[in-house]
Amino acid sequence: MISVTDLCFHRQDGEQVHQVFDGLSFEIKSQEQVVLLGDSGSGKTTLLNLLSGLLSPHSGQIVINGEQISSYNALQLAYYRRKIGLIFQRYQLLDCLSVKQNILFQYKLNFPRQRPIEFECLTEQLGLTDKLHKLPNQLSGGEQQRVGIARALLNQPQLVLADEPTGNLDQARSQQVVELLTSLCKTRRINLVMVTHSQQLTRYFDSVKVLANGQLNERN
Numbered sequence: 001m002i003s004v005t006d007l008c009f010h011r012q013d014g015e016q017v018h019q020v021f022d023g024l025s026f027e028i029k030s031q032e033q034v035v036l037l038g039d040s041g042s043g044k045t046t047l048l049n050l051l052s053g054l055l056s057p058h059s060g061q062i063v064i065n066g067e068q069i070s071s072y073n074a075l076q077l078a079y080y081r082r083k084i085g086l087i088f089q090r091y092q093l094l095d096c097l098s099v100k101q102n103i104l105f106q107y108k109l110n111f112p113r114q115r116p117i118e119f120e121c122l123t124e125q126l127g128l129t130d131k132l133h134k135l136p137n138q139l140s141g142g143e144q145q146r147v148g149i150a151r152a153l154l155n156q157p158q159l160v161l162a163d164e165p166t167g168n169l170d171q172a173r174s175q176q177v178v179e180l181l182t183s184l185c186k187t188r189r190i191n192l193v194m195v196t197h198s199q200q201l202t203r204y205f206d207s208v209k210v211l212a213n214g215q216l217n218e219r220n
């Protein structure tokens, strides 16, 4: 479960202070899959960065699965981040590593003494079994994003945050990727929060929330 209370966060641009959130409060139920819409500049990426602990709020509380991450120090945040999966628009794969090495890279850093028990199952479900020895630039955009999903889910995270994961894909591939992502998160009971500009992708989610004027509202 995600609980955000009275969150305030501003950006400083030279002399100017831009208040992105000024008293934002909302809850996301455990296992819920939420899609986040909003105009460009409304604060969607900023909100994901706050939920992942990459940014810290200036005031207010963020509690994720019982952990009050808004009061965590850098070391505590580093441990917390091992429990979340991040998926990016530009995939952020390492060009010089194979697909297999890309998927395993973060896992080995996080859990050096553990075997990645989900590896075979995940790569098969994502249709990557015959691509494991290729380099990222030998894959299509949709395939690269499936590598990004495998990497994010391998850690068995409690929460996955995806920032416009289909922003570089055509409509057919976008639907394929989101169908896979939502179904894998559902069977693994993972909370998913995904940012998108595409209305067509909202039907795969339990709830559609819209960010506007620093507030998050449910869209009916």
Ligand SMILES: Nc1ncnc2c1ncn2[C@@H]1O[C@H](COP(=O)(O)OP(=O)(O)OP(=O)(O)O)[C@@H](O)[C@H]1O
Binding pocket: 011, 012, 013, 018, 020, 038, 039, 040, 041, 042, 043, 044, 045, 046, 047
């Ligand atoms: N590094 C930064 N420094 C200063 N201001 C920033 C920075 N990053 C974002 N902003 C500002 O914060 C506000 C929220 O930006 P954010 O990237 O969260 O919006 P967004 O809803 O994700 O936009 P988009 O849909 O275009 O990706 C915007 O006004 C933006 O200009």
